[in-house]
Amino acid sequence: MPVPVRSPAGSPEDLRSSLHGRGQRLTPQRQRVLSLFERLGEGRHLSAEEVHQRLLQAEERVSLATVYRTLRLLSSMGMLQELELPEGGRRFELGGDHHRDHHHLVCVRCGCTEEFENPAVLAAGEAAASLHGFRLLECVLNVRALCPRCAQAEPNAT
Amino acid sequence: MPVPVRSPAGSPEDLRSSLHGRGQRLTPQRQRVLSLFERLGEGRHLSAEEVHQRLLQAEERVSLATVYRTLRLLSSMGMLQELELPEGGRRFELGGDHHRDHHHLVCVRCGCTEEFENPAVLAAGEAAASLHGFRLLECVLNVRALCPRCAQAEPNAT
DNA sequence: GTCGATGCAAAGGCTTTGCACAGCC
DNA sequence: GGCTGTGCAAAGCCTTTGCATCGAC
Numbered sequence: 001m002p003v004p005v006r007s008p009a010g011s012p013e014d015l016r017s018s019l020h021g022r023g024q025r026l027t028p029q030r031q032r033v034l035s036l037f038e039r040l041g042e043g044r045h046l047s048a049e050e051v052h053q054r055l056l057q058a059e060e061r062v063s064l065a066t067v068y069r070t071l072r073l074l075s076s077m078g079m080l081q082e083l084e085l086p087e088g089g090r091r092f093e094l095g096g097d098h099h100r101d102h103h104h105l106v107c108v109r110c111g112c113t114e115e116f117e118n119p120a121v122l123a124a125g126e127a128a129a130s131l132h133g134f135r136l137l138e139c140v141l142n143v144r145a146l147c148p149r150c151a152q153a154e155p156n157a158t
Numbered sequence: 159m160p161v162p163v164r165s166p167a168g169s170p171e172d173l174r175s176s177l178h179g180r181g182q183r184l185t186p187q188r189q190r191v192l193s194l195f196e197r198l199g200e201g202r203h204l205s206a207e208e209v210h211q212r213l214l215q216a217e218e219r220v221s222l223a224t225v226y227r228t229l230r231l232l233s234s235m236g237m238l239q240e241l242e243l244p245e246g247g248r249r250f251e252l253g254g255d256h257h258r259d260h261h262h263l264v265c266v267r268c269g270c271t272e273e274f275e276n277p278a279v280l281a282a283g284e285a286a287a288s289l290h291g292f293r294l295l296e297c298v299l300n301v302r303a304l305c306p307r308c309a310q311a312e313p314n315a316t
Numbered sequence: 317g318t319c320g321a322t323g324c325a326a327a328g329g330c331t332t333t334g335c336a337c338a339g340c341c
Numbered sequence: 342g343g344c345t346g347t348g349c350a351a352a353g354c355c356t357t358t359g360c361a362t363c364g365a366c
Contacts, residue, residue, distance in 0.1 A: 020341090023344095023345085024345070024346085025339090025340050025341070025344095025345060025346065026340075026341095027339080027340070027345090027346060027347080029346080029347070030346090047330095048330080048331080049330085062347090062348095063347065063348045063349070064331090064348095065331090065332075065333085065347080065348065065349075065350095066346080066347055066348070068330090068331060068332070069332090069346085069347085072332095089329095089330080090330085090331090103282075103286065105283075105286050105287060105290055105292055107292065108295060114286070114290045114292070116286040116289070116290075118282040118285065118286065120278045120279070120281070120282050121278075121279055121282050121299060123278070124261075124276040124278050124279050124299065125263075125299065125301040127276070128261065128263050128272070128274040128276065128301060129263060129301055129303050131274070132263055132272045132274075132305075132306075133305070133306040134263055134265065134272070134301070134303035134304060134305050134306065134309070135303055135304045135309045136301060136302075136303045137266060137302045137303050137304065138301070138302040138303075139299065139300075139301050139302075140299070140300050140301075140302065141279060141282065141283065141297065141298070141299045141300075142297075142298050142299075142300070143283040143286060143287055143292070143294060143296070143297050143298075144294075144295045144296040144297075144298065145287050145292035145293055145294045145295050145296075146292060146293045146295065147290075147291070147292050148290075148291040148292065151292070151293045178366090181319095181320085182320070182321085183319095183320060183321070183364090183365050183366075184365075184366095185320090185321060185322080185364080185365070187321080187322070188321090205355095206355080206356080207355085220322090220323095221322065221323045221324070222323095222356090223322080223323065223324075223325095223356090223357075223358085224321080224322055224323070226355090226356060226357070227321085227322085227357090230357095247354095247355080248355085248356090
């Protein structure tokens with residue numbers, strides 16, 4: 001295979017060429033948002049407001065409207081991924097290669113989350129999709145639960 | 159009615175006693191909302207707005223604010239269950255016995271959904287919960303996909 | 317009769333959008 | 342230099358809340 005050294009997903013060059021392919025541009029704001037997620041590493045979930053705040057703290061001013069626009073853009077490009085965690089509102093994380101089979105254990109009380117993987121889940125999603133003639137895009141398991149600390153504080157089950 | 163047999167979950171008697179246990183009351187509005195879901199049967203997903211519209215059509219007027227309050231109440235009592243389908247906004251469905259292992263195939267384009275079950279998913283959720291010391295409440299797999307019709311209309315992937 | 321529930325309308329988050337200006341290619 | 346992107350503020354959606362009245366118990 002040619003593809004020499006695949007540059008890290010989301011590097012400025014990657015981002016630039018992906019954008020140009022769509023007739024769009026690489027701006028400092030877009031770099032800042034993506035690089036924030038890269039600094040944090042995979043598995044960090046940020047809301048739009050948190051992205052905005054962290055950029056402000058890093059002296060990298062980006063307006064909130066642009067944060068929203070950029071999160072949507074990067075998600076549509078697959079560089080970020082939107083989570084489905086109603087407890088905490090909309091959140092985004094880095095979209096790695098694992099993104100089709102990438103699951104969350106969420107504490108419904110304090111909102112803390114753990115990630116895990118399990119190929120059986122993707123297999124179940126694929127089976128269901130093929131049974132109904134759907135084309136699978138992504139398979140997200142959310143396990144709503146109580147973390148050890150909250151389970152202690154709230155002994156009665158849902 | 160004597161009601162010798164165990165009344166179906168969510169019957170007026172059930173609802174009344176559950177409410178009274180919490181110092182709350184059985185009102186016509188609350189009956190109307192729950193009975194709407196029962197008429198539709200399990201596996202139907204309605205937004206607050208849809209509940210409101212359907213009640214209006216059935217000449218059972220309930221204000222939208224009360225619909226919201228009632229959906230929240232019934233969910234907290236476990237008689238309804240909130241779905242996590244970001245594509246279509248917040249939705250509710252009847253909370254049956256299957257609710258711990260109850261999954262959705264969602265078309266990201268047209269929003270249509272299919273339900274399926276697969277014990278392997280619950281097993282995966284339980285494994286993850288126990289690994290991290292969490293107490294599992296509910297296990298929801300959302301398979302984001304394209305339904306047959308939309309897949310045809312939009313041949314390119316994510 | 318009491319106290320919780322309802323309806324209405326107003327307020328509240330969060331997110332998107334219109335517009336003039338800035339800046340990437 | 343053209344056309345996309347940005348910032349700001351205003352608008353929009355969905356949901357919740359304050360308050361007077363109603364009605365279940």
